[in-house]
Amino acid sequence: MTETFASGDRVACTIGDTELSGTYITDRDGMRVVKLDSGYNIGVDPSRVAFLERTSGGDQPAVEVDQDPALPELAIISTGGTIASRIDYRTGAVTSQFTAADILRAIPGLAEIARFRTQILATILSENMTPALWQQLARAVHDAIADGAAGVIVTHGTDTMSYSAAALAFMLQSPVPVIFVGSQRSADRPSSDNVMNGICAAATAVSELGEVAVVMHESPSDDRCAIHRATRVRKLHTSRRDAFRSVESAPIGYVEYPARTVTLEPDAVQRGTRPLILDDRLEPRCGLVQFYPGMDPVLFDAFSGYSGLVVAGTGLGHVSSACIERLGALVDAGTVVVMTSQCLYGRVCDRVYDTGRDLLTAGVIEGATMLPEVALVKLMCVLGRTRDRDEVQRLMQTDLAGEVLGRSPHGL
């Protein structure tokens, strides 16, 4: 006996000799999921759930939120809005809510910082991000700035946020802050970092900064966010709030919470010092592969026909002797190969050991101080602009957006 229920139906469950009433939510794993009147959800065999009545859907009343016309206007562009999401009890799915009112309601302090207009570019998990979406995002941010936004906030899943931030840093020169922000703990929990990160991102977006940056928790405490340069930031922890760290350079600024005071380091690019320029050309046929001991050289053949390949080598930037020949063959066939290091910290130098020299001879380009994923994104941009091998090499080794450090700082 299996009736068809609609989410929201009033139902009665029989558990032993106890009858409990509740609201039908969904079917899962052969069980009817019912929210009891006590608030508890339980899974019950369909034969023990009886229909009581159908209720009309209780839509949430729309709440108007006042925006202060005296405040600067910021654009919020969402790529996969977790910033104001919650579960729909009818479907059990997390839904994104993304009108300006939704966001201001979810993060009440925002209304004191700026006015907001919002745009949903995508609603995807960030692991599903693509170079084509980076391009759309760059265009959307460009348009918002051209349209007068005093700053742009991009809400983004944290998994690949640093890739997207780096992509924008290479595709877009901006006179105003372009701030990537996300949350490590979902917005539907009272302890979510979305509130503090959102407030600090908005404070940074109206600040004197003039570049693309990531703003996230600086420590496990809710007292400060770090402002990271887009090309130097990496997610270094799977779950902590302070997972994002600047690698081999200090953050370019901080935001105190709840005071919202922004302090910028001297090397941060200042607001208004650069013109608005968009160059969204991109060559997506580029790959990134990590070398490991014993790696079968034929694996590199999978990238044959690719325009570019970034290798995350060992130490100073090495692969096994057996692999060098294959990389050379790729280069000869027209693939640009860039060497970076799994060490993440430090400079690639292929002039110290024999394997390194052999790599250079094979035509592999040293990736300087670039993080492997930053080198990948940059290679896509560079190959989008030129196919001249020497010019590609020159650009890959030239600092475009803070990714190539002229000097190596000496800290880990």
Place this chain on the structure above:
Amino acid sequence: MDSEQVGLVAGLEIHQQLDTACKLFCGCPTRIRPVEEHNGEFYRYLRATVSELGTIDRAAEEEMKHIRRFRYLAYDSTCLVENDDEPPSPLNEEALEITLEIAKTFEMTPIEQVHVMRKLVIDGSNTSGFQRTGLVAVGGTLPNGGRVESICLEEEAAQRVEDACFSLDRLGIPLVEITTSPCLHTPEEVQETAAFIGMVLRSTGRVKRGIGTIRQDLNVSIRGGARVEIKGVQELDLIAEVVRREVRRQQELLAIREELLARGAAVDEQPVEVTRLFEKTGSSILKRAKVILGIRLRGFAGLVGREIQPGRRLGSEISDYAKRCGVGGIFHTDELPAYGVTADEVAALRAMLDAEEQDAVVLVAADRKKALCAVQQIVRRASLALEGVPEETRRMLEGGSSAYMRPLPGAARMYPETDILPVSISPERWGSISAPELLVDRARRYVAEYSLSAATADQLVHSSSLSLFDRAVAAGVQPGLAARTVLATLKELSRDGVALDGIGDDRIIAVLGAVQEGRAAKEAVPDLLRAVAGGAPVDDAVASFAPAVDADELEVLVDQIVQERIAFVEERRMGALGPLMGVVMAEVRGSVDGKRISELLRKAITKALG
């Protein structure tokens, strides 16, 4: 008090920590730590989020009136899950098994698929802002015919160290919540039922013991009153008193309501700023306040100060509501002049608010934002006095009275825990669970099987060393010796300052085993345990303290001692046995049971006397 006449209806919620190896959703030990051992700290804010149904829980909403910065203390025995910096691990199976054992004892029916929920709690006691909980079974029975409504498996909250500082060692310890239906009708019945449930829980042998490991929440209402939940009653013996005091409180509040209605009482909506009246006051609190607001309660004179419970007045209730805004408290005219406030100041205050003799005025002193928030709360609580008894969550105070905590939470506080997969309880699994032997049954069995006295058996089953007794008996130790050791010897040694904590049940059983095997006398047990507690291996202790004498050696020794003192023996005949006992005991240094020596001596003397 006639419970029936007042229409007392009460129910219990019992929270008991489980003695599992790991916490409910991570691999951390379930060990409480001294606060000074914390090795890290961090700060967080919490805010109310909307439920699945799109509403904000009223208890959480009130908590948001005063946003606080919480400080958390971390330990080398806590991890990122307690920090709310890592998703939870799957539900602890050991904890679920214990919960099912308890459910079986109450003859409950398990839920086929348990869904872990997030119960919104934003008072800081949970880093996540919610307590994870799952409904495991429903529909149980109590011996008095009452019903156990449900049993839930929950995570314990963090321990409040002070104000807004919490210790993470306790957060995540598995906890069962057992809820009875509102089936109890006298204070004594509530207490007896709590005692019975406590006994059932301890019968599993797998629950934590000691202060704070079990907490009772009481749901109490009387006819015309309202359901009030009193949280955190830790002492069983106080339960009846707490119920009696709550009944009185509700009766008093209903009487106050009658009086207020008779007087045509009403509560002003708008406060009056009276800061300047107190510029030169002798009350230091009022003098240094940034803003003082007064609110007139028409017809409330004399009632705000009326006692409703020992140590509690209507004014205390109003004050509790105001404190939710972060103010220290209130002043009201039923208690003034006092606290440095003069009669002249009271008169001026009354004049300024147009308060007549039947009216009361409540004052609140704080910064403007807090004071305005507090006035709203004062108005709210005073208005509720016109309706009777508000539905509330309260906390128990020392002695058995209670103070307001927050509104009763509703179903809107529940949200599914999306990080944890549902857990199915198959009929096979349920069938494999057996209910533990109840402690009362076990005591009867000890009397029957081990010939222990009823008093000893009762003491044993309530002892925290019950498992030691069972293990010792299972290892072949004579039950009388095991009982004496558990109930007397260990206590005496502990009283003498012997550090027994690190000794471990295994070594105690080894010492008792040595006695059982005849390698040591039972008289030597205290000395042996003392030596073992001091670090000596059990065998060394037995050897040094009580050099082993085998049966043949002992017989030779006894014969020898009798022969050496043959004149004495011939003179005293059997009367020599006593004095010679001492000689033999000294020789074997307590390693042989006295009874055995006595037997051998009797034999040797008989032989010597021909």
